[in-house]
Amino acid sequence: MTESILTVAGLNASIEGQQVVEDVSFEMLPVGVTALLGRNGVGKTSTLRAIMGLIERSGEVTIAGERVDREPTHRIVQRGVGYVPEDREVFASLTVNENLRLAERDSTPNRQLIEELFPDLIARAGQLAGTLSGGQQQMVSLARALVNDNRVLLVDEPTKGLAPLIVMDVAKALERAAQTVPVLLVEQNLQVVRMLADKAIVLEGGRVVYDGSAEELLGNEALTKELLGVA
Amino acid sequence: MSTIILLLITGLGLGALYFLVASGLSLIYGLMGVLNFAHGSFLTLGAFAGWELSRRMGGESWGTLIASMLLGMVVGAAVAAATEFLLIRRLYNRHIEQVLVTVGLALATVALFEGIWGTDPIYVTAPPWLSQTTEILGARVPNDRFLMIGAAVLVLLGIVAFLRYTRFGLIIRAGVENRSMVTALGIDVRKAFTVVFAIGGAAAGLGGVLASHYFGYVSPQLGGSLLIFAFIVTVIGGLGSLAGAAIASVVVAILQQFANYFWGGTGDLMVVLLLAVVLLVRPTGILGKKA
Numbered sequence: 394m395t396e397s398i399l400t401v402a403g404l405n406a407s408i409e410g411q412q413v414v415e416d417v418s419f420e421m422l423p424v425g426v427t428a429l430l431g432r433n434g435v436g437k438t439s440t441l442r443a444i445m446g447l448i449e450r451s452g453e454v455t456i457a458g459e460r461v462d463r464e465p466t467h468r469i470v471q472r473g474v475g476y477v478p479e480d481r482e483v484f485a486s487l488t489v490n491e492n493l494r495l496a497e498r499d500s501t502p503n504r505q506l507i508e509e510l511f512p513d514l515i516a517r518a519g520q521l522a523g524t525l526s527g528g529q530q531q532m533v534s535l536a537r538a539l540v541n542d543n544r545v546l547l548v549d550e551p552t553k554g555l556a557p558l559i560v561m562d563v564a565k566a567l568e569r570a571a572q573t574v575p576v577l578l579v580e581q582n583l584q585v586v587r588m589l590a591d592k593a594i595v596l597e598g599g600r601v602v603y604d605g606s607a608e609e610l611l612g613n614e615a616l617t618k619e620l621l622g623v624a
Numbered sequence: 625m626s627t628i629i630l631l632l633i634t635g636l637g638l639g640a641l642y643f644l645v646a647s648g649l650s651l652i653y654g655l656m657g658v659l660n661f662a663h664g665s666f667l668t669l670g671a672f673a674g675w676e677l678s679r680r681m682g683g684e685s686w687g688t689l690i691a692s693m694l695l696g697m698v699v700g701a702a703v704a705a706a707t708e709f710l711l712i713r714r715l716y717n718r719h720i721e722q723v724l725v726t727v728g729l730a731l732a733t734v735a736l737f738e739g740i741w742g743t744d745p746i747y748v749t750a751p752p753w754l755s756q757t758t759e760i761l762g763a764r765v766p767n768d769r770f771l772m773i774g775a776a777v778l779v780l781l782g783i784v785a786f787l788r789y790t791r792f793g794l795i796i797r798a799g800v801e802n803r804s805m806v807t808a809l810g811i812d813v814r815k816a817f818t819v820v821f822a823i824g825g826a827a828a829g830l831g832g833v834l835a836s837h838y839f840g841y842v843s844p845q846l847g848g849s850l851l852i853f854a855f856i857v858t859v860i861g862g863l864g865s866l867a868g869a870a871i872a873s874v875v876v877a878i879l880q881q882f883a884n885y886f887w888g889g890t891g892d893l894m895v896v897l898l899l900a901v902v903l904l905v906r907p908t909g910i911l912g913k914k915a
Contacts, residue, residue: 445808447804447807447808465807465812466804466807466808467807467809467810467811467812467813470807470808470809470810471810476808476809478805478808482802482805484797484798484801484802484805485801486797486801487794487797487798487801491794491798494791494794495794495795495798495806495809495811496809496810498810537809541810
């Protein structure tokens, strides 16, 4: 049996006293892409933020067998968790290069991988990140996570609001990244999920209602419609 | 014409003092969202530390003045860093408690300073050149104004260089924009908090020594009186904006000087009116960012 890279057990989270994640438990494969799916507002983003320690939470979170749920966010990241937030959250007043430098956790960053995946960013190294297009900002956000050697990558809606052509670029970059690091992906675009995900976890009302093969879920139109509201 | 020149340069000197206090306030608020009402205490303690050194070494030499400025900075930085580490760190995102603790600390330290150094102003001695004047376009400008202006410019350039060319500076600039994302990149932003408090405290400590020469005395209330205008400057400049604080310091101080001279001592009133106008027309301040 393959040991999971990320285990979540009985995770609860709240924002300003309002419970947004309720007793969520799942395991994540140590390879490839695991998709975290669900209708709008079911707690997907909150689950990622709770794993990262960015919101108040309880329950167990284990990375490669080590409990991290009592640790502050920066320690969780230092243990090898890369995080690409929803809405990108690049530092608008810093240049592309400064955004990357800030993210580098050691003296041997994966600049070669960044150059390979996002050659456009290298050309725009001195440009303020706030002046980039949405797609380019997403590249910066992904590059910040990929510039370090991580054990797992949490990626939140990377194609949200992007043009179809850019969506495919982002998907290809994620596909390439997933060859070196397992990815937990929150994504609304089922075409991207079909292309990338091996496993799917579906949340409803803050709880897990499906945990299995992504192919089987998306191959079953009735189940997909029932759980995700789309086919 | 000579009066205008005198008021302008005197205003710049006063603005320099405001900037030395406001720069720390602005950085601290920008990164941490903390309104630090105890900031004036760092200034007062820096001023007393400088005076203590000056009276032991003999206050009329340039060496003593420079040593007292350096000591003021070190004392201000150390006390500010200790304040952050011991008191403020436990209260991030608890704004009411922050206000209570920093106001309480400000009141307690004034009482402590009064207990140690008494309530009366203590007059300071300085190199004779500082009490002389220099003629510029017919205006006889007190030389100490040039010291204030030079020190503030050096502090501004130093902070800008620190923010632009060091990793801590990069973290602070990013943290002012989005603190939680800095943490999500694996950076312990609390270290940056302590560094920012120390920088603000050092600027305030230096401002304390210079203020004691500007006003000619040091007293336990010195920091409190300058802090009020530093807060006004910080709000007008835009909370979190160093450049905004620099611009607003100059504008506020020059307005104050001109109003005091031409409109019968209404300088303080004009500054408050300017604050009201800025809050009505541009609530985020001159260079502040929208929330």
